[in-house]
Structures are given as structure tokens and as C-alpha cells.
């Protein structure tokens with residue numbers, strides 16, 4: 001489903017990944033292991049389009065998405081849960097989910113379904129995300145990604 005082929009990517013002049021290839025099969029799971037600073041987050045940022053490789057290709061279901069913007073990848077079924085569990089700290093739990101749901105045909109239903117998976121979040125609907133615990137914030141970050149009803153979930 002996702003094919004990362006010989007990707008080189010880094011930050012400004014510092015290159016981090018020197019030709020990395022990973023394949024995620026349809027209905028499958030792939031795990032990337034590596035020590036701190038090995039480049040796992042960098043790889044996922046490239047996969048979702050936050051970083052653009054200097055060479056190599058990224059394909060989703062055969063389509064070359066190497067130069068596609070993140071929102072175009074999300075529209076094609078990718079969702080990304082960043083390592084830092086970033087949410088908008090001044091918005092409530094409910095607002096963080098609603099922000100993603102806005103404009104989506106099944107927005108309301110998908111928020112309800114995401115909350116069914118994380119019942120603890122329901123009780124925290126009106127709490128600002130910045131005041132959640134680390135684990136609760138992690139739940140919110142995953143729930144938020146699930147609101148897009150992804151076919152491929154990238155978990156950092």
C-alpha cells in the first residue's frame with residue numbers, strides 16, 4: 001500500500017536518511033526500530049509530506065505522491081500521529097476533534113466513533129488539550145487522526 005523507495009531526506013543541509021526503503025502491505029503493519037536520533041520521525045515526516053525527499057520515491061497504492069502536500073495525502077487516506085502528540089493546547093478536546101471533522105461528510109459520526117474508542121476523552125470534552133495528561137493527549141492525537149477515517153495510520 002505504501003512504498004518508500006530509496007528515500008534521501010533531511011533538514012536544510014543536513015541529510016538524515018541516505019536511501020531508505022520501507023514497504024507497508026495492504027492490511028498489514030510495519031514497524032521501524034532504531035535508536036534515538038536514527039531518523040524514525042524524519043521518515044514518517046517524509047511519508048506524510050512534512051519533509052520533501054531530495055531523491056527517491058514515495059508511492060501510495062502505486063501513485064507517486066513524493067511531491068504531494070500533506071493535505072493531499074490525507075485526502076488519499078493517510079493520517080499521521082506525531083511523536084509529540086501535538087494538539088492545539090488552547091482548544092478543548094472536543095474542539096481539537098471538531099477542527100478535523102469540519103467539512104467532512106461523516107465528520108459528526110467519525111468524531112463519535114473515535115470517542116467510542118477512547119471513552120476517557122468524552123469526560124474531558126471541555127478540558128483544554130494543554131491540560132490533559134501525557135496519556136490522555138496521546139489518546140486525543142490518535143482519535144484526531146481517526147476522525148479522517150484513514151486507510152493508513154502513521155504512528156510516531
Ligand SMILES: Nc1ncnc2c1ncn2[C@@H]1O[C@H](COP(=O)(O)OP(=O)(O)O)[C@@H](O)[C@H]1O
Nearest residue numbers: 011014016034035036037038039040041042043
Ligand atoms: N527539525 C530538525 N532540524 C534539524 N535536524 C533535525 C530536526 N529534527 C531532527 N533532526 C535530526 O535528525 C536526526 C534524526 O532525528 P529523528 O528523525 O527525530 O530521530 P528519531 O525519531 O529516530 O529519534 C537527528 O540527528 C536529529 O538531530
Ligand SMILES: [Mg+2]
Nearest residue numbers: 040041042083
Ligand atoms: Mg522520533
